Amino acid sequence: MARVNNIIGGKPHISQSGRTAVLYNPATGEQNGEVGLSSASELDMAVEAAKAALPGWANLPPLKRAAVMFKVKYLIEQNFDRIADAISAEHGKTHDDALGEVQRGLEVVDFACGIPHLLKGEFSRNVGPSIDSFSDRQPLGIVAGITPFNFPAMVPLWMYPMAIACGNCFILKPSEKDPTAVNMIAEFFMEAGLPAGVLNVIHGDKEVVDAILTHKDIKAVSFVGSTPIAEYVYHTGTANNKRVQALGGAKNHMVVMPDADIDKTVDALMGAGYGSAGERCMAISVAVPVGDAIADKLVEALKPRIESLKIGPATDAQADMGPLVTQQHKDKVVGYIDAGEKEGAELVVDGRGLSLQGYENGYFVGGTLFDRVTTDMSIYKEEIFGPVLSVVRADSFETATKMINEHEFGNGTAIFTRDGDAARSFADSIEVGMVGINVPIPVPVAYHSFGGWKRSLFGDHSIYGPEGIRFYTRLKTVTSRWPDGIKEGAIFNFPTM
Known part of the structure; x- marks a missing residue:
């Protein structure tokens, strides 16, 4: 019987918690595998792997991060049917529907390939006497995602390609109902040259979710699921000083x-x-x-x-x-x-x-x-x-x-x-x-952003697209002047130009 394991530091990791969840074929009701349900201590291991990888990845030129995305795009395209088969076997959706899901996830990888342009800041010369100002968007650090069963490939791909391209390290907690496609795609990222620890996959249930929401080293959390859980994720995460985007239910x-x-x-x-x-x-x-x-x-x-x-x-x-x-x-x-x-x-x-x-x-x-x-x-x-x-x-x-x-x-x-x-x-x-x-399912394309209003979204940022860039980065603005432009004497009034 197949077992789905964690991926920590670029390697498979068998959970030592002693707890598992059964995977079923929804068409037959038969068991076709199991997934380990990790403990909070195993999340700590993933965080440590991400911390070790973060300095090198965050400081890598965006063009080189984009090169990994281009390779991932190629590998997903070469394995469309394999990924779709894995989705269908555990979720139950038709093969064509699963192919459509993979395609919409791949489009976000496409968008992430343009990260060098997307991260370009703004520059203004001579905002004051010999004073220049420029802005920069920098990665947050270690971020996490918690994703639902209904789109086991697409929704994770709405999150971590954007986060990783921006220079963050990512910890993904996917649904325990259909985890195989998640691991398959994560392995393509490793094959594409993503350094060990930049992307970690931790399978689990509420124990891991709560550990993510309270972990001091995780700076932001993305979530997609039902509204009651989205609200819980938002309030718990923000109470622990995290940036949170939590997408909830719909009617x-x-x-x-x-x-x-x-x-x-x-x-x-x-x-x-x-x-x-x-x-x-x-x-x-x-x-x-x-x-x-x-x-x-x-x-x-x-x-x-x-x-x-x-x-x-x-x-x-x-x-x-x-x-x-x-x-x-x-x-x-x-x-x-x-x-x-x-x-x-x-x-x-x-x-x-x-x-x-x-x-x-x-x-x-x-x-x-x-x-x-x-x-x-x-x-x-x-x-x-x-x-x-x-x-x-x-x-x-x-x-x-x-x-x-x-x-x-x-x-x-x-x-x-x-x-x-x-x-x-x-x-x-x-x-x-x-x-x-006259469009029944108006899901925005990857270079726009996805998100509802009212109790369908908790937080200030929608997911993927330009909003994804803003969510996974923070703005730094630098105002500079060099000694030749500095006049003698202290200025005590509020600075103006």
Whole structure:
């Protein structure tokens, strides 16, 4: 049985904690490996390895750090299918979906390849008599990331390529549910020439998380996960004098205006609501048609499409979506469907009780559709993180936008319309961090930045892109004058130019 181990100081490290977590194939429910759950003392080992590597790496010219990124980019490109297979085996998502995940992570590596330009500071000559001023962005030191199960390759790649390119050393604590792809990509970094200790991978659970959040030598923490944990990470990390970016949960709405192209809208909802079995923080989980006429058309068009979804294991090239990640998560999603029915929502398509021949023990839930959901129902208020789409009817554009703005989450949203005025008004007034106009999943490209508003993001910085550079560096401004420009005599008033 395969065992996934830590990577500390550039070498595999078998955890001595005596604790392990079982890895399952979500399609079959069978155990296919285990991962060691590390102790706080093993995190200390990773920190010591990072401390030893930091001076040399931080002082390496950015062009040489970029050279490592270019080699990593090549190695990932040569191993796309291997990485995707590892993701699918432990997460359950289809192979094509896993390939897309790796591609979006690779794009951040692409961006990090430009680090020499991205770290260039600013210079002003003669800000005063013979006085020059320049700014510089310098690495923080040792930083850490805590990442979720739903994107085991992509989300870590949103963090550590940026942090490392900026001159930091990084400690990654990935999800214990699907850790193999993480180690695989970390090994590509070593193969590309990354010095030992610059990137360390520590597998574990809450013990390691708490050790990261309280360790005096870790200067910053990046996190992606649920809102309750994001809030915990933010408050605990900042209480221990760390810089923290903590991305939390979502409840992403798509407003469907009466003039929307119904066929294109349904296509968008199918992919955005049911792709990756809904286990995406940017999944559309609420459709908000404006007016009963468009709502009736939308539900009528969605129903047969959802019923005809091809659901199967990742090894089925024809599958539209695979299983959920664990039995526990499947039970949680089914519980939400039960709750929606009890609360009075109209269950149009029921995904419970799905059983596939040969995969009877898999964690499958079929596509589910609720209509006439109201804003007081749990299936509207809470993040389900499964293949469940709720239709909440709005009587006007103003009602739809008010509904979104009043929700506690503000991660992503979209509007489908042909009306430029409505689209512009929506983009300007909606209190959400990422907005799509006729784009259902508006995940920013790598040279912009990803982040929500309200209780979808704790901290002042979004992730990757220009915000990533700012998060993983600190600004230093130098004002200089040489002796020939210094006049005799002390000046006691506040300095001016």
